Amino acid sequence: MGSPPLFFQWSSKALPWLAIISIIVFSIGMVWGIFYSPTDYKQGDVYRIIYIHVPSAILGQSILMFMAICGFITVVWRVKISGMLIKSAASIGASFTLIALITGSIWGKPTWGTWWVWDARLTSTLILFFIYTAIIGLHSSLDDKTKADRAISILSLVGIAIIPIIKKSVDWWYTLHQPSTFTLSSAPSMAPDMYQPLLVCVLGFYLIFAFLLTMNLRAEIVFREKNKTWVSKQYLNRQKNDK
Amino acid sequence: MKSDIYNWFFLILKRDLLIAFRRSSTYITPLIFFLIVVSFFPLALSPDQDFLRSLAPGVIWIAALLSSLLAVETIFSEDFKDGTLDEFFVTNEPSFVLVFAKVLCHWLITGLPILLASAISSIILYLPASSFLPMICSLILGTFFMSLLGAMGAALSLGRSAILSSIIVLPFSIPTLLMGTAVVSSAINNQDYSGFLLIMGAMLAIGIPGLCLLTVEAILLNYE
Amino acid sequence: MLPKLKVKNLSCSRADNLLFHDLNFEVVAGKNIEIIGSNGSGKTTLLRILLGLINIGEGKLEWLDNEENYNHYRSIDCFYQGHSLGIKNLLSAHENLSLSSYSFGASEEKIAYALDRVGIKNHLSFTSELSVGQKKRISIARWLLKDFGIYFIDEPFSALDDQATSLIIEIIEELNAKGASFVITGHRASDVISNQIFLDHEV
Numbered sequence: 001m002g003s004p005p006l007f008f009q010w011s012s013k014a015l016p017w018l019a020i021i022s023i024i025v026f027s028i029g030m031v032w033g034i035f036y037s038p039t040d041y042k043q044g045d046v047y048r049i050i051y052i053h054v055p056s057a058i059l060g061q062s063i064l065m066f067m068a069i070c071g072f073i074t075v076v077w078r079v080k081i082s083g084m085l086i087k088s089a090a091s092i093g094a095s096f097t098l099i100a101l102i103t104g105s106i107w108g109k110p111t112w113g114t115w116w117v118w119d120a121r122l123t124s125t126l127i128l129f130f131i132y133t134a135i136i137g138l139h140s141s142l143d144d145k146t147k148a149d150r151a152i153s154i155l156s157l158v159g160i161a162i163i164p165i166i167k168k169s170v171d172w173w174y175t176l177h178q179p180s181t182f183t184l185s186s187a188p189s190m191a192p193d194m195y196q197p198l199l200v201c202v203l204g205f206y207l208i209f210a211f212l213l214t215m216n217l218r219a220e221i222v223f224r225e226k227n228k229t230w231v232s233k234q235y236l237n238r239q240k241n242d243k
Numbered sequence: 244m245k246s247d248i249y250n251w252f253f254l255i256l257k258r259d260l261l262i263a264f265r266r267s268s269t270y271i272t273p274l275i276f277f278l279i280v281v282s283f284f285p286l287a288l289s290p291d292q293d294f295l296r297s298l299a300p301g302v303i304w305i306a307a308l309l310s311s312l313l314a315v316e317t318i319f320s321e322d323f324k325d326g327t328l329d330e331f332f333v334t335n336e337p338s339f340v341l342v343f344a345k346v347l348c349h350w351l352i353t354g355l356p357i358l359l360a361s362a363i364s365s366i367i368l369y370l371p372a373s374s375f376l377p378m379i380c381s382l383i384l385g386t387f388f389m390s391l392l393g394a395m396g397a398a399l400s401l402g403r404s405a406i407l408s409s410i411i412v413l414p415f416s417i418p419t420l421l422m423g424t425a426v427v428s429s430a431i432n433n434q435d436y437s438g439f440l441l442i443m444g445a446m447l448a449i450g451i452p453g454l455c456l457l458t459v460e461a462i463l464l465n466y467e
Numbered sequence: 468m469l470p471k472l473k474v475k476n477l478s479c480s481r482a483d484n485l486l487f488h489d490l491n492f493e494v495v496a497g498k499n500i501e502i503i504g505s506n507g508s509g510k511t512t513l514l515r516i517l518l519g520l521i522n523i524g525e526g527k528l529e530w531l532d533n534e535e536n537y538n539h540y541r542s543i544d545c546f547y548q549g550h551s552l553g554i555k556n557l558l559s560a561h562e563n564l565s566l567s568s569y570s571f572g573a574s575e576e577k578i579a580y581a582l583d584r585v586g587i588k589n590h591l592s593f594t595s596e597l598s599v600g601q602k603k604r605i606s607i608a609r610w611l612l613k614d615f616g617i618y619f620i621d622e623p624f625s626a627l628d629d630q631a632t633s634l635i636i637e638i639i640e641e642l643n644a645k646g647a648s649f650v651i652t653g654h655r656a657s658d659v660i661s662n663q664i665f666l667d668h669e670v
Contacts, residue, residue: 075460078522080452130414137410141403146482147464154457155411158395161453162415165446169421176425250571258566263555265593326551328516333518333547338487466520 004081004221005230011214022211024206029055033197049107051198056100057121060128061163063093063209067135067229068160071153081217083149084224086156087139090215092209094132100125120174124167133161145224248336252344259348262330273314277360280306281368292369298426299368302415303361304320304385304416307423308416310360310387314353315393318345319462323401332463339455342462343392346455350390357386374430377440381426384443385419391454392416398461410441470495471617472517472646477526479512487514487666490526491519494617499639499649499659503665513552513556513666514619518547518602544616547593552606556595560587560605563594564612573612581611585634600631607635610642617657624657632658 033051067089073082102120105115116122135152142148225231263269270368284302285295295302322328322345331341361382389412396412422439429436470493476515477478477490486509494500504510515521517528544570554563564578582590585604610618623635639649639659649659656663 069336125412127417130410134411134414137407139400141400141407144467144482147467149459150464154395154399154461158415158454158457161449162418165418169442173425179261246492251568252567254568254571258558261562261566262555263623301636322656324551324552326549327555329520329547329549329553332520333545334568466515 003095004084004225005228007081008218008221008234012217012236015211015214015218017213018214022171022207023206026146026199026208029197029201029204033201037194037197038191046107046110047221049103051201053100053103053107054198056096056103057125058202059123059205059209060093060097060100060132062162062206063096064091064131064159064163065158067152069157072152074150075157083123083146083153084220085213086135086148086152086219087145087219089214090132090139090152092212092216093140094129095134096209097125097129099131116138118174120171123174126168127166127170128163131163135159174208248340249322251334251336251341255341255344256348258391258411259345260352263352270310270352270356273310274356274360277306277312277357277365280309281364281369284368296369296371299365300374300378300424300431303364303366303427304420304423305369306364306384307357307361307382307386308389308413310357310422311353311389312393312396312409312412312416313391313405314357315346315349316408318349318394318397319401320397323462323465328462332459332466338459339452342458343451343455346390346394346458349386349394354383354386354390358382358465361362370429373433374427377430378427378435379435380440381423381443384422385439387441388419388447389416389452391450391458395454395458395461398458398465401465402463418446473482473527475527475529477513477516477523477528478517481509481512481523490664492662492664493533494553496616496645496646496648499643499651499661501656501659501661501663502666503654503656503663504577504651504652504653505654507625508666510666511621514547514549514621514650514652518545518619546610546615546618546620546622548606548609548618548620549634550621552602553609554594554602554605557593558609559591560601560608561590561592563605564608567609569609569615570612577612578664581608584608584611585639599626600628601625603631603632607638610638614645618647618651620649620651622652622653623651 030051034048037048037051039045067086070082070085070089073079074086101122104125108117109115110123135155138155139145139148139152142151222231222235263437284298288294292331304370307324319328327425330333331345351439358379365371365378367373392412396408399411400408422443425439426436426443429439435462472494474490474494478488479486490513492500496568502510502513506565516523520634524591552566557568558566560582561578564573564581570578582605587601588607589597589598594605597605627635636658640648643660649661651657651661653661
């Protein structure tokens with residue numbers, strides 16, 4: 001499975017199933033959460049955005065952890081595909097983090113009156129987003145993509161090491177400067193019938209991530225191996241030297 | 244005199260200090276850049292004493308982060324181009340110790356001007372005198388950590404622009420920023436700041452071996 | 468005479484191009500190896516693999532017939548010079564030699580002898596003020612700082628005039644007589660007496 005062409009063949013078969021399962025679970029979670037869960041007595045219906053906000057935030061952090069593990073494998077064992085996995089996962093992770101930021105902001109507007117507030121969790125999420133952009137920026141700036149993969153392996157390892165320190169220090173910083181008003185980022189105390197759809201949503205988001213990751217990785221493989229015959233046979237239905 | 248780690252250490256020290264001494268821009272530029280950045284704040288905002296005093300810890304730390312980051316940008320590029328860096332990896336000695344020696348040298352050359360600039364800035368930003376010594380201590384720990392981080396960033400983006408290196412390194416320097424400003428602010432309010440200094444020290448303790456090892460990996464990438 | 472370095476079945480790929488495959492050669496005392504190939508044929512990569520800058524893909528390197536001596540031998544007895552000259556512009560010729568990592572254990576007389584042998588007279592001016600030819604000579608002077616066992620030089624003859632070329636050949640012959648070996652690379656065969664290995668680059 002470590003060989004890109006082999007992964008490509010295997011994933012071509014697995015992809016339809018993955019797509020179907022992820023879309024089903026995702027849709028169930030979303031519909032249940034947004035339409036069928038009870039109204040919160042304190043925040044009304046606007047809290048429903050947590051069904052997008054919380055899973056996105058969880059995914060944003062888990063994906064960085066995933067990238068760090070792949071990074072470790074790439075640096076220590078020099079496996080090619082784990083390097084490509086980091087690159088494929090990075091943009092997905094950045095997108096989820098951005099969604100978490102935007103939904104957090106949307107959540108804040110009706111409750112606080114402002115589009116942004118520098119509270120501990122939003123600020124940590126913003127810094128997480130910057131770490132993603134650092135990784136993506138570094139990869140895009142290096143022309144030799146194998147070298148770029150190894151470079152972002154190193155960066156994701158540093159990233160995962162510094163995340164706990166960032167969270168602790170931002171938490172502390174926020175308590176120092178905390179305004180007297182209630183912080184919005186803590187989710188409302190959850191009744192079970194609010195909690196269950198949230199779990200389904202989180203699972204749905206993870207499956208969607210797996211699906212998107214596979215798609216990204218396949219695209220990355222085709223891009224890197226574009227000069228190989230198996231790619232031309234696959235996509236162009238002709239031999240390499242035909243015109 | 245055989246090739247062992249002490250000889251290597253002093254070799255790097257002698258060589259780099261000599262070259263830096265002959266190229267004065269190496270140690271003058273961080274100083275001047277720091278002062279320019281600091282000057283922008285009263286210019287862009289307000290020269291009011293109380294206002295600047297409230298901003299002082301943050302402004303000094305921001306200027307310190309940016310100056311040490313930009314200063315360390317070229318730490319490896321010259322050595323890589325003229326082939327001197329290869330010697331670090333062909334030798335028997337552990338390369339990460341040699342990289343550490345190089346970063347230490349570089350910090351001695353650029354960090355001390357930054358400390359001087361911060362001293363000047365504390366006057367022009369009306370920083371209370373009681374917080375001067377804690378500020379210097381925090382800056383010593385912080386700028387060294389920045390040099391380590393920046394060296395790794397420079398190794399990863401060897402040959403690319405400084406601004407790329409900045410977006411790679413700056414997110415990871417946020418804890419240093421938070422802790423460093425905490426030291427100065429606590430000192431101004433006569434609170435205990437030793438905890439923050441300890442955390443910065445701990446970050447250095449983990450950072451020195453960890454970042455140097457990763458920097459070696461990053462430099463070796465450029466040989467492939 | 469036991470070989471100092473045995474290269475066995477060395478293969479290497481770069482960006483999925485096979486650079487060389489099943490390379491075998493031995494470096495014996497007093498005898499040189501010349502690696503000849505066009506641009507991109509893997510000469511520099513091969514040197515870097517031999518010295519440990521790049522990980523070995525497939526194959527084995529045996530140093531002094533005993534792999535355990537590898538690290539020690541490599542650092543004490545090998546001299547490496549890549550594409551660049553390995554000298555610093557802001558140091559004088561003398562400082563470039565005394566502050567080189569290859570000078571551990573070299574005495575003042577050795578340094579003076581080395582500079583003299585390559586024909587550098589003005590010891591005190593900064594290297595940046597010297598001509599390219601003189602810079603090359605300082606770079607060559609480093610070879611004489613110690614009695615190295617194997618010299619790995621990447622393209623020693625590139626961009627050199629005839630005088631400097633014959634100087635290098637003389638020095639190589641002198642050092643060969645003392646038992647040192649050279650592993651050099653180049654675009655075409657030079658006048659150095661050596662075992663020639665051609666790395667052909669098949670497109």
